Amino acid sequence: MSAATRAEVCAVACAELFRGDGEILAAAVSGLVPALGARLARMTFEPDLLTTDGGPHLTAEPVPLGAPAGAVEGWLPFRDHLWLVLNGRRHVVLGASQIDRYGNSNISCIGAWERPARQLLGVRGAPGNTRVNTTSYWIPRHSPRVFTEKVDVVSGLGGDRGAFELRAVVTDLAVLDFDTPDRRMRLRSTHPGVTVEEVVANTGFELVVPDEVPQTRTPDAAELRLIREVLDPTGLRDREVPS
Amino acid sequence: MSKVMTADAVAASLDSGMTVGIGGWGSRRKPMALVRAICRSPVTDLTVVSCGGPDVGLLCAYGKVRRLVAPFVTLDSIPLEPHFRAARESGAIALTEYDEGMFMFGLYAAAHRLPFLPTPAGLGSDVLRVNPELKTVRSPYADGGELVAVPPLTMDVALIHMNRADARGNAQYLGPDPYMDDLFAKAAGRTYVSCERLVDTGDLLKEGPVQSLLISRMHVAGVVETPNGAHFTACEPDRGRDEAFQRLYAQSARDPDRWRAFRDRFLSGDEAAYQDAVRTWREESR
Structure with missing residues (x-):
């Protein structure tokens, strides 16, 4: 089997986000790669996870990206998603147009909120999600425009604003976490073929960089087979992270 | 007693300055025929309460919105709503921006006459x-x-689109998600329901179980039969989202000339003319 692509490394890094989570909802709402990761985690080391079809169905088994639900084990319409946020049995993977060193994130708008230069989605569920749920982030293009000194609107809370738990940030270049005394963002690992300097150059604030930065774990043969043959045979993952 | 009326009669019952809630979610089961009727009417200066999609976009494009109350506006398969973006970036509308859970609690509070709900x-x-x-x-x-x-997100009027309804105003969803539509119906002073098909009361349970009867006539002031009335948003299981038409809408919205052409072609007549124009467009693009 050919070596893992960057998208496949990212999918496994997203799967690793859920390690140890047990019987909770993996709410991978921010893209294809985290959805792939959640389903991969459930098929391998985290079999009790609950995953969806990308819609209101909790699927009996993890289904391929874009496939219909097949057998269903539960129902989760939007309103129940919002109640489940408060209930807490949920780990969400959010996206961000901007994120700062404490993990404050913005999906609302760029520029002054009163009259934005660029209107985006709106805060959606980010304020509540980050306040009471374990939260991770998926950033498909690691750049200084996303990793900013300051976010224009705080949609999701950082560790300095009362976030419940920020688990990690997975990007196309690296995995980052907040495992520092002052909850600042730290470089945990770089993906194969990516240098520490490259990550630092693409981050608009000062990252905590340990003396030794390991490489992100690569998929094993079983994981590669599941990704390529079962969960994403048409290669949707490559749309988010081109090889 | 029959509450059946036309989309234009619903629009004519609105006054400028009202607060209008709109059901559905993003580009899903939006009462677009009622929204199009409002765009044709002289009403203006509305406060719109919505988990926003092209309902918000179209009303912004027609200058009907003074303030929007929303946690987001999106076309789902196209992340950003172009008319909403333009309205925000030009300062044309005011915004009350809530978290989704806050927004739902605001609806629950209004639906149950509570002064607030804590979260x-x-x-x-x-x-x-x-x-x-x-x-x-x-x-x-x-x-x-x-x-x-x-x-509470109290509102003068709510507009929702359902799969089936009877003439009394009982209304049924047959898709996989009720969204917040029953909460909108209870939060509003009066609610208008458009539906894919009017059926006899005795036939409501032929297509769905009793728990699919989401809206009770006690909360409904008027019913409009508008086949394909959610177009181009999704209305499962009757119709999926018209992705090709949504792309046309979004592309047209980015350019004033193309938007004028879109308006002329699809939105210059009544609902029947709209549906005809969409049908012709679909045949041409085959």
Whole structure:
């Protein structure tokens, strides 16, 4: 089997986000790669996870990206998603147009909120999600425009604003976490073929960089087979992270 | 007693300055035929309450919106709504931006005549900065925690689109998600339901179980039969989202000339003319 692509490394890094989570909802709402990761985690080391079809169905088994639900084990319409946020049995993977060193994130708008230069989605569920749920982030293009000194609107809370738990940030270049005394963002690992300097150059604030930065774990043969043959045979993952 | 009426009669019953809630979610089961009727009417200066999609976009494009109350506006398969973006970036509309959970609690509070509902959602975020009228409360119990006191999202009128309804105003969803539509119906002073098909009351349970009867006639002022009335948003299981037409809408919205052409072609007549124009467009693009 050919070596893992960057998208496949990212999918496994997203799967690793859920390690140890047990019987909770993996709410991978921010893209294809985290959805792939959640389903991969459930098929391998985290079999009790609950995953969806990308819609209101909790699927009996993890289904391929874009496939219909097949057998269903539960129902989760939007309103129940919002109640489940408060209930807490949920780990969400959010996206961000901007994120700062404490993990404050913005999906609302760029520029002054009163009259934005660029209107985006709106805060959606980010304020509540980050306040009471374990939260991770998926950033498909690691750049200084996303990793900013300051976010224009705080949609999701950082560790300095009362976030419940920020688990990690997975990007196309690296995995980052907040495992520092002052909850600042730290470089945990770089993906194969990516240098520490490259990550630092693409981050608009000062990252905590340990003396030794390991490489992100690569998929094993079983994981590669599941990704390529079962969960994403048409290669949707490559749309988010081109090889 | 029959509450059947036309989309244009619904629009004519609105007054400028009203607060209008719109059901559905993003680009899903939006009462677009009623929205199109409002765009044809002289009403203006509306406060719109919505989990926003092209309903918000179209009303912004027609200059009908003074203020929007929403947690987001999106076309789902196309992340950003172009007319909403333009309205925000030009300063044409005011915005009350809530977290999704806060928004739902605002609907629950309004539907049940509560002065507020407490939630941790919003604390610590800029939602409190950009909505300085929002207040917090402290739990009177041992935990003593601080919570956002979400005020009721009361509204004069709610507009929702359902799969089936009877002439009395009982209405049924047959898709996989009720969204917040029953809460909108209960939160509003009066609610208008459009539906894919009017059926006899005795036939309502032929297509769905009793729990699919989401809306009771006690909350409904008028019913409009508008086949394909959610177009181009999704209305499962009757119709999926018209992705090709949504792309045309979004592309047209980015350019004034193309938007004028889109309006002329699809939105210059009544609902029947709209549906005809869409049908012709679909045949041509085959």
